[in-house]
Amino acid sequence: MAARAGVSKSLVSLVLRGDPGVSPARRGAVDRAIAELGYQPNRVAQVLGARRSGTVGVLLNDLRNPWFVDLLDGVTATLDTLGFSPVLIDSATLRRVGGSPVEQLLKQQVDGIIVVGTTEDGEQLRRAAAVVPVVLSGTYEPADLGPGVEVDVVVNDDVDGAAAATRHCVELGHSRITHLQGPGRVGDLRAQGYRDAMAAAGLAALTVPGGMSEESGYAAARRVLAGAPRPTAIVAYNDLAAIGALSAAHDLALTVPEQVSIVGYDNTYLAKIRHLSLTSVENGTLAIGVHAARFLVERIGGKTPARRVHQVPASLVVRRTTSRPGV
Amino acid sequence: MAARAGVSKSLVSLVLRGDPGVSPARRGAVDRAIAELGYQPNRVAQVLGARRSGTVGVLLNDLRNPWFVDLLDGVTATLDTLGFSPVLIDSATLRRVGGSPVEQLLKQQVDGIIVVGTTEDGEQLRRAAAVVPVVLSGTYEPADLGPGVEVDVVVNDDVDGAAAATRHCVELGHSRITHLQGPGRVGDLRAQGYRDAMAAAGLAALTVPGGMSEESGYAAARRVLAGAPRPTAIVAYNDLAAIGALSAAHDLALTVPEQVSIVGYDNTYLAKIRHLSLTSVENGTLAIGVHAARFLVERIGGKTPARRVHQVPASLVVRRTTSRPGV
DNA sequence: CTGTTAGCGCTTTCAC
DNA sequence: GTGAAAGCGCTAACAG
16 A cells, blocks of 8 residues: 555545545655556455446347447447446357356446347346346347336337338339348337338338348348249348348349348448448447446436436438349 | 354355365355345455456457457356456457556456457556466467566467468469458468468469458558459458458459459458358467467466467368459 | 544454 | 454545
8 A cells, every 4th residue: 555655545545536635745645656656556445445346237148249349339438438437248158158147247246237239138137127227228128127127228219210221112112122020129110110111102011030140131031032022122120130131132143232122220330341331220329329328327326217218310321232123 | 244044254155165174064054045145245355355356357459350259259168167257358449438458457356368369558468467467369469578477379370371371272273362461470470371372382472461450451452453463362361351352352343253362361250141251261269269268277377387379270261252263 | 634443245364 | 164353455434
């Protein structure tokens, strides 16, 4: 301990925390001692003493989905300005080794948890939510986290985003448009946006389950594109599934966008890869991350408003996988 | 505290740690009390008391490079079986918000650090290496971490991998093969493998700097492919750069693989996307992660062997971006 | 403004 | 085998 500066522990503590009520002289002495000793405060001891860790758990369900990583950027940046730091945990990886992601976070004394995307750890989250604040981002699930527990939700406007994607196809002149539906509530909402847009255009809707991975999107699209009458456009649940659809088209010797147009969702860096150049729905990933972090920190700070659902707008980014049909 | 079982703190501590020297009766009592109370040991207090955290910092320099994520799988799985858990930290994200990744880890009292891929935090790592063991995976840098500090290195055989990629092109009948060189020592080694293979075939080598991102690969390839005489094959530093090259070819209306063959490196899931279907060098990502974790835990355990350099073999995976020239 | 005094919840000698 | 006691390095009232 830097009693080297000739002061007490508490003074050091105050200086470290940037307390305004410390005389410049003393502060200088402490700062100098810190520098000389190369003193590094021990986070662990700080946490134990203050019984708050200044960390928030970020529960990603798959580090391989680029959307999560984008969202993480917003979360990290915001958390940082608010004095917190994220503890990442990839449930896919951890579950593979038999661990329990949420408990892991709790034992590490995180002050709160941000759930990113549809998760399978619902039951554990219920228990966690009784102990620390939780906010859901990019998902509505688990919807109910226990009696009296209010959980904020930050999402994009899935209905509108999917509707925009669908309308884009309609406006290009497509009439046989199939939707590859994804899992969970978000999947349902996107499907609904699709159906709304189809109905508004007086077209018949057709949705098939397409999962949320490249693999599952490939399989679904392959089936759809091999059938008759073949759709001329596919609106996918996310970019990964859309890329699977791209591959399916390729394998069936169908050219994109000439013979089949394809739209993704999330506008991840995959969509931006020039060689793929996927038309996709931008869903305000960064803003979602920012708001999720902000909401959580508010609750950690003791505010306990009723459940808030914040929606950021979605917008379509047109690239090279969509065009008029049969062009 | 579960003195509820009618025993002392220390006994609980022993039971928790699975110490063999505890009578079954007492153990039962403690276990029961734990269950009844839903007792969760406080990790933070454990760490403070035991002055070892059981965590190891994993310093990723970019969560967006899929290769890192793959490697992480091996690290996490191995760490877990050895009783440690990883603390991920993405220096790109953190630096963006002005933090210092390595110090962050140190303050969290990690027991050791695994560096994944070429990093820019060399100076900080030197300081860290004086305090906790460090192992480098997928990189040789920073090469010198201070006097008397031994650091293990786990990598793939970059020279051989790049040579295999190049030989593949040679055997297909290509003679104008350009290499997009990446950064750091790894970039140098891959360039050397390329040159070796070219020399062995009696061909003239040509390397140009191509970075390690899609963007930079695109720019480099675009320049190369627009020049004359145009190469008929490109061996890229990694998959990301290769995909950039794919896009460049596309933009120049050159067909792949007919007019230009392209080989990547790392065999990430990007290469496996059917619509890209990139020929790539598999570099034993998982094995690298496993060994890195193992080496680190050994050192944490107190072993201090001389610097070890472990190399896992590389092998080529041929997909659809390579063929005979002009076919 | 500054120093004192208790803990935070566990691990660890070290006796019994 | 088991318990008592002394910390781990800090924070947080509280009293000067």
